[in-house]
Amino acid sequence: MPEITQPRILLIGTGDTKADELKFMSDCIAKAGGRTIMMDISVLGDPPYKAAHDKHAVAAAAQTTIADIASSGDENSAMSLMAIGAANLARDLAARDAIDAVIAIGGTMGTDLALDVAQALPLGLPKMIVSTVAFSHLIPPERVAADLMMILWAGGLYGLNGTCTAVLSQACGAIVGAAKSAIRPQNKRPVVAITSLGKSCLRYMVELKPQLEKRGYEVVIFHTTGMGGRAMESIAAQGGFAAVLDLSLQEVANQLTGSVVNSGADRLENAGRAGIPQIVAPGAVDMVDFPAWLTIPQDLADRPFHAHNRLLASATSRPVDRRRIAGAIAEKLSHAKAPVAFVLPAGGIQQWDRAGEPLHDPDALSTFVDAMRAAIAAPVELHEIADHINSTVFNETVLAIFDRWVEAGIVPAGRTTVAA
Structure with a gap:
């Protein structure tokens, strides 16, 4: 250049x-x-x-x-x-x-x-x-x-x-x-977006990124703490991705529950509107984020709580909110103009919801899984696994869907060699 x-x-x-x-x-x-x-x-x-x-x-x-x-x-x-x-x-x-x-x-x-x-x-x-x-x-x-x-x-x-x-x-x-x-994006390989949080909460990108790169894709990972999801939505609205792996949705939950840590009301909508195929999972959707330097919101004061650092803290959402969040996710995905697969890990959706961790709440998780299972409808594919989102099974499930879509021509094939 x-x-x-x-x-x-x-x-x-x-x-x-x-x-x-x-x-x-x-x-x-x-x-x-x-x-x-x-x-x-x-x-x-x-x-x-x-x-x-x-x-x-x-x-x-x-x-x-x-x-x-x-x-x-x-x-x-x-x-x-x-x-x-x-x-x-x-x-x-x-x-x-x-x-x-x-x-x-x-x-x-x-x-x-x-x-x-x-x-x-x-x-x-x-x-x-x-x-x-x-x-x-x-x-x-x-x-x-x-x-x-x-x-x-x-x-x-x-x-x-x-x-x-x-x-x-x-x-x-x-x-x-x-x-x-400034170096403008070259797009020498098809670009795949992945949404996630840090490895202490969601770990799938550690395995998915190199696997997708081996398949000939450029992988861009967005940190879903408000503006990261906004950046992904902004690029998706311009048709900037070959596929979106939207696996961390807590910004959707934040927006619905009134948290300032959100990406706007159109989160989880722009890829579908632009006709970009999506593999979606409810990573961290059970958390409501708020600034750690503020008093815990009154409606979350009795919920399991975790301070990630001096900027960001999270509490688990109530079962009634989880049912509402599940319905909103399904509604957004139902309007997509390209194929959507939803992977539902019934064993847990972020690291801190495991037994012994600060956000462990098995009853609320079960409420969400039941609501999500009932809300997803065709043509959205539902892939339920018994394992946790931070498991190898989850990664294998996502990659199997992705590979099937590549073979079917839904996702463009990657390029393992790129001309200089």
């Missing part, structure tokens, strides 16, 4: 209100060795500079006019329309290889728009948002692109100052550096 010596950086912001900040960022990009391409997303005013892609171009990309956007109702409707145009325009620029990276700046309004732009862009094209609400729970997980970078715009409400210029200069240097060094 040729080295990019002067990356083209698409800089997005409201030039009528943030001209000083945007001009400062353009200077920083130039000093770092990049070339700025301005996109102005102003609605009411005009910037004191000429943008390569002005507000009229953004409106046109949304198939409307800036006058119609300005009279659309309120600032929310206006910026929602501008977001459509900005996302469409950025997508087109990326498709034409006219930009090497994107950086956007904003408060809640600009961040809202920038999130749509980031999701419209392909994985591997660097994307940065400088935001006054970076890392905030105001941003739902389903709005976050798989490889999005964010930095908190400290001191950035109105005008330049020493605090905010320190942040802006870092962000500009980071995006230029990322554009120069």
